[in-house]
Structure formats: C-alpha cells, structure tokens
Amino acid sequence: MDNENQKIDQKDINAAAWAACDTFRGVVDPAQYKDYILVILFLHYISDVWQDHYDEYKKQYGDDDERIRRKLARERFILPVIKLTEEVEEKRKEVDSFTASFYSLYERKERNNIGELINITLEHIEEANRTKLAGVFRNIDFNSEANLGKTKDRNRRLKQLLEDFNSPKLDMRPSRVSEDIIGNTYIYLIEHFASDSGKKAGEFFSPLMVTELVARLASPKEGDTICDPTCGSGGLLIKAANQIPSGNFALFGQETNGSTWALCRMNMFLHGFDSARIEWGDTINNPLLVSNKSLMKFDVVVANPPFSLDKWGAENAASDPYRRFTRGIPPKSKGDWAFITHMVETAKIQKGRIAVVVPHGVLFRGGSELTIRKSMIEENLLDAVIGLPSNLFPTTGIPVAILVFDRAREKDGSRENETDVMFIDASKEFVQGKKQNTLSEEQLNKITETYINRSDVEKYSRKVFFDEIKENEFNLNIPRYVDTYEEEEEIDIDAVQKEIDRLEAELADVRSQMKEKLADILRG
Secondary structure, three states: OOOOHHHHHHHHHHHHHHHHHHHOOOOOOOOHHHHHHHHHHHHEEEEEEEHHHHHHHHHHOOOOOHHHHHOOOOOOOOOEEEEEEEEEEEEEEOOOOOEOOOOHHHOOOOOOOOHHHHHHHHHHHHOOOOOHOOOOOOOOOOOOOOHHOOHHHHHHHHHHHHHOOOOOHHHOOOOOOOHHHHHHHHHHHHHHHHHHHHHHHHHHHOOHHHHHHHHHHOOEEEEEEEEEEOOOOOHHHHHOOOOOOOOOOOEEEEEHHHHHHHHHHHHHHOOOOOEEEEEEEOOOOOOEEEEEEEOEEEEEEEEOOOOOOOOHHHHHHHHOOOOOOOOOOOOOOOHHHHHHHHHHHOOOOOOOOOEEEOOOHHHHOOHHHHHHHHHHHHOOEEEEEOOOOOOOOOOOOOOOOEEEEHHOOOOOOOOOOEEEEEEEEEOOOEEEEOOEOOOOHHHHHHHHHHHOOOOOEEEOOOEHHHHHHHHHOOOOOOOHHHOOOOOOOOOHHHHHHHHHHHHHHHHHHHHHHHHHHHHHHOOO
C-alpha cells in the first residue's frame, strides 16, 4: 500500500501531537501553551481537509483553478487567498499571495514576522467562516512577546512548532484519518494539559471517567436536546452525545472564559458537531441560551460547575428576570446551588433530567442552602446522590458527589409516584494513580447499573424515602443513609502479650551476644 494512503493509528497521532508540545515545555505555562498547540492542530486539520478535496478536484478539473475554487467555496471551512501588500511610491504593491493554510505558513516558517503571519492567517480564516468561527481566534496572539518571548526566541519557537506539526504522522487528510481519531487526539491533548497544569486545569477540563459517568447517569435519548451551562472545553457534551450513536440530538452550552469557549468551539468541529450552539458569557448573570426572553428548556442538562464559586452574583439574584431563585438565594461566597438551580430551571418541565458534579458541602450545609435543598426534595426532584472517591480531579483532592434530578418526578410527571432517593457510596472503589485517581470501566458500570436498577447493596447503596430524609433535617450526607462501617477484628490480648514477651526475650538474647562480641573485640 502507498505509504501516503496508510491509515493513521490513534496512538501514533496522539504521540506526535504531544511531542509537538516540547517546543513550549519549560518556557510557557501549560495553561497558556495549550491554546497555541490546539489552535495549530485545528488549523492543520482544516488545511488537510481542504488539501485532500483540492487534490480530488485537481484530478477532475486539471488546471482549471477557477472551477476548483468554485467547488471549494462549498467546503465546510473556507480557506481564503491572502494578498499582502505594502506602500511603494504612494501605491500599494502586492508582496505576497497565499492560501490561508497551515502549509502556507510552513513554507514561510523562516520569516522574521512568522508570528504576525499566523495571526493574519487566522484572522482571514475567521472572517471567511464568520458564521462558524466568529471570535474563536480572538484570544490567541502568536506574536505575543509576553507569552512567546522576544522576536528571535519567538520566531525560533514558532518555526519549531510548525516543523513539529509538519510530521507525516500528523497528516490528517480524511483519506488517511477518521474524524473520530482527530477529535480523540484533541481530547487527549486537553487531558494531558490538565495533568500538567494542576489546579489551573479546572477552567477547561473535567476528568474523562467523571464526564463519562455523568453522561451515563443523565441517560440522553434519541432526539434529545442536551445542555451544559458551564461547558468548559466541551468534554461532557461530547460524552453525552456519544450516548446516542445515531447522532439524533442537539447540543447547547455556555462558557464564561473566552479562551476555553474557543477550545470548546474547535472541539465541537473536530467531532463533527458543527451545529452545536456554544455561547460565551456568564451563565448565572448573563444566560445566553434564551428564546423569547425566556430560558430555553432542555431534555438533558449536565455540568461540572466551578466548586463553591465566590462572588457568583448573589447581589443580582433577587432581581433575576428569569425568576430562578424563588427557592432561595445561595450564599454569596458559595455558588454551588446557584448553578444547580439554574440547571433545574432549564430542564423541561415534567420531563428534563439533570446530572451535576458537586462538592460534598452541597449535601449538608445549612442556611439558605438548606432552604433550597429542602425545597428541591419536597418537590420530589432529587433522584440520586452518588459519592465518588477523593483525588479524581486535578483541581482538588477532595471527594465529590454527583446529584441526579429528574423533573419527571414532579407533579403530573411520569415518575410522580416514585419518592425514593438512591444513595450510592462509591468512594472506596477506584484505581489509584500517581497524581490522581480514576475509575475503571467495571466501577463505572457498577455505579450506573446500581442507579438504574435502584439496587440496595450492603455497604454500597440504598433507596431512602422522603420521611427518613425529613427526619435527618434534609441533610444528604451519604454516611447517614449508607452504612459503610467495617467492624475491626477482635484482638486477642493474651496472644499479643505472649508475642511481646517472646520478642523481648529474643531481644535480650541478641543484646547479650552483642555484648560478648564487643568484649572479644576490645580484648583483641
């Protein structure tokens, strides 16, 4: 088989993409250089798709470049021709002309203004694809002295980056590599950046096994609308979408961080979810997924919101035009219940399902949080409380929980008569890692099946009814409902004492022998 047409393995493209990061390691913080790497990967991908189709049309139409360009004008992403000019004798003279692509930049990698050329290329691509890419590249500057160093160092690094990405293993033409593999590589890089970034990773990444579990628990169905109001780089939306192999769904999200929003947009495109609507803004203070001045409603709402966010906007909650906080206003220093409330209010009435990752304080804190929690339980919205192991996240070592709500349980919903809450303590079952723990496929399956079957499993899970939760004053702390106490083995005091006596006698004998040997040495 012709080497150019050989299919690329997932592991090879992952390794090549990760190796390309060496240009920035030790020079630029991973939380920053991830943007440069992922933008170049995206540019490489759309350039490869363009080039693959250009080659196909070239075979059909020969040197009729105008006809080829007309065909390419219908492409998913347009790569326009850039014409650079300069002022010469009061006239503008064309000094360079090239297609806005990775390969045009690679050919110009020796230029001393390569950072500026990359910026110009991205600007032209964004303008030519405004309906899809408007704003996606606005937060990235390849000519930044602050991030990439002074001109000489910056040029050297960008040249090396272009050379690294020109590897044959990163040839992402559709004839060589599937869209799934490219999307998986993007997520692979995001996961590794998160690992390198430590606590800074929380802005853009949720661990894959946690997102997989949340997606399974939310259980999206054919034709569902799926929303993540704090979508980060989009991993949870993609996991939820993967639960529906037919592709019959619609994705929505909102993200407050501009750089992370851009990553999410590119992530959607790399997975083929071009129609996903991802908004940029503060979900609590400026929800943008609205229709006719009302919050849009979704079949499934999933999220891993920022834990206990300070200054989340409590001062605006009382006058919220969408009336999301009628159950109570969360404390200004902890926004957990603000996000949960938003999610519940954006789920379809008598139908919508919600799954959200929370810190354990959400389960038992008092004050206004207790008021909101009590109201949610009294409305029969809470479906499950699932405790997870500690150290699953790069952002925190604390154990977390997943809350599942189901609006089908409210009055006149299909599950109105189901009043139990499923408590699962999965905190002791995990795969230990060097930096952080994870969950195995077997452990994921156990949690999911226990939830679906609503099984009572000794020291692991239990169905609990409203009256018992009420007796506990609406405290959802999992040990109150799932007894995981392991009785310690009874100690035989007599046997222990005999063992101590034996060891002491043995020690006395050793000391006597050492004393004799020392005396021999001194006489010696």
